[in-house]
Amino acid sequence: xxxxxxxxxxxxxxxxxxxxxxxxxxxxxxxxxxxxxxxxxxxxxxxxxxxxxxxxxxxxxxxxxxxxxxxxxxxxxxxxxxxxxxxxxxxxxxxxxxxxxxxxxxxxxxxxxxxxxxxxxxxxxxxxxxxxxxxxxxxxxxxxxxxxxxxxxxxxxxxxxxxxxxxxxxxxxxxxxxxxxxxxxxxxxxxxxxxxxxxxxxxxxxxxxxxxxxxxxxxxxxxxxxxxxxxxxxxxxxxxxxxxxxxxxx
Numbered sequence: 328x329x330x331x332x333x334x335x336x337x338x339x340x341x342x343x344x345x346x347x348x349x350x351x352x353x354x355x356x357x358x359x360x361x362x363x364x365x366x367x368x369x370x371x372x373x374x375x376x377x378x379x380x381x382x383x384x385x386x387x388x389x390x391x392x393x394x395x396x397x398x399x400x401x402x403x404x405x406x407x408x409x410x411x412x413x414x415x416x417x418x419x420x421x422x423x424x425x426x427x428x429x430x431x432x433x434x435x436x437x438x439x440x441x442x443x444x445x446x447x448x449x450x451x452x453x454x455x456x457x458x459x460x461x462x463x464x465x466x467x468x469x470x471x472x473x474x475x476x477x478x479x480x481x482x483x484x485x486x487x488x489x490x491x492x493x494x495x496x497x498x499x500x501x502x503x504x505x506x507x508x509x510x511x512x513x514x515x516x517x518x519x520x521x522x523x524x525x526x527x528x529x530x531x532x533x534x535x536x537x538x539x540x541x542x543x544x545x546x547x548x549x550x551x552x553x554x555x556x557x558x559x560x561x562x563x564x565x566x567x568x569x570x571x572x573x574x575x576x577x
Contacts, residue, residue, distance in 0.1 A: 335361070345371060349378045359383050367393070373403050380410050387411050391418070401425050408439055415441065429453055433462045443467055451477070457487045464494045471495050475502070485509055492522050499523050507533070513543060520550050528553050541565060 335358050338347060351362040363383040366375055367390065379390035391411040394403055395418060404425070407418040419442055422431045432453070435446040447467040450459055451474065460481075463474035475495035478487050479502060488509075491502040503523035506515060507530065519530035531551035534543050535558060544565070547558040 345369060345375050349375060352378050352382045360385055363390075373397065373399060377403065377406050380406060388413055395421060401431060405431075405434055405438075408435065408442075415439065423449075429455060429459050433459055436462045436466050444469060447474075457481050457483055461487065461490045464490055472497055479505065485511065485515055489515060489518050492518055500525055503530075513537070513540075517546055520546065527551050531558075535561065 335351070338351070345366060348362045348366045352359050352366070355362070359382055363379045363386045366379060367386065371379070371390075371393075373394060376390045376394045379386050380394070383390070388411060391407045391414045394407060395414065397403075399407075399421070401422065404418050404422045407414050408422065411418070419435065419439075422435070425431060429450060432446045432450040435442050436450065439446070444467055447463045447470045450463060451470065453459075455463075455474075455477070457478050460474045460478050463470050464478070467474075472495055475491045475498045478491055479498065483491070483502075483505070485506060488502045488506040492499050492506065495502070499522055503519050503526045506519060507526065509515075511533070513534065516530045516534050520527050520534075523530075528551060531547045531554045534547055535554065537543075539547070539558075539561065541562060544558045544562040548555050548562070551558070
């Protein structure tokens with residue numbers, strides 16, 4: 328009899344708590360299945376079932392079914408969606424019956440490839456916020472343009488506009504023009520320069536008018552051909568001033 332088997336038998340003789348069994352499931356590979364079976368024969372909590380789902384492949388489906396037949400929280404259902412392929416559709420339908428529908432849909436879009444598009448379609452029908460729509464824009468190619476258009480129609484923030492600029496080719500220019508009317512950070516201007524060819528010069532000019540850092544000047548030199556000479560001249564002046572200050576200190 329192996330040492331592990333001896334220890335396991337000793338543990339069983341001591342009527343282990345469910346927490347003890349979960350510890351074995353998480354840390355002792357060779358005893359996972361038998362510990363999981365023992366746990367399932369008791370009255371496992373939802374958290375206990377999640378341990379079985381995560382660590383015991385052979386018991387994943389039965390633990391998932393047990394969890395779904397209870398009163399699972401949204402997090403419990405998400406756990407099943409994420410880990411139990413065979414129960415994904417059942418869990419997905421149950422999740423849709425819960426509260427906070429949009430948050431659930433965003434979770435599925437972010438984490439479940441096979442349900443991403445149908446979740447995106449449903450989200451677009453549920454009065455989505457711009458935050459919700461960003462999930463669609465970032466993750467679902469086929470719905471990217473319609474979600475981006477909805478963002479532009481809903482008083483977008485700079486972050487919303489930058490998301491559209493980065494991910495929706497067909498809406499880049501209109502999103503960029505809207506963004507340039509706002510109070511922009513340097514990072515926003517860099518994003519316009521990087522993604523919107525037609526607005527590169529305008530964004531670069533705004534940077535040059537803002538007491539640009541050396542990094543800003545290098546960015547303009549690298550990306551905005553029409554402003555390269557001006558930015559190089561400004562960078563040279565900055566470097567000359569630094570050298571002059573250093574000489575004065577000496």
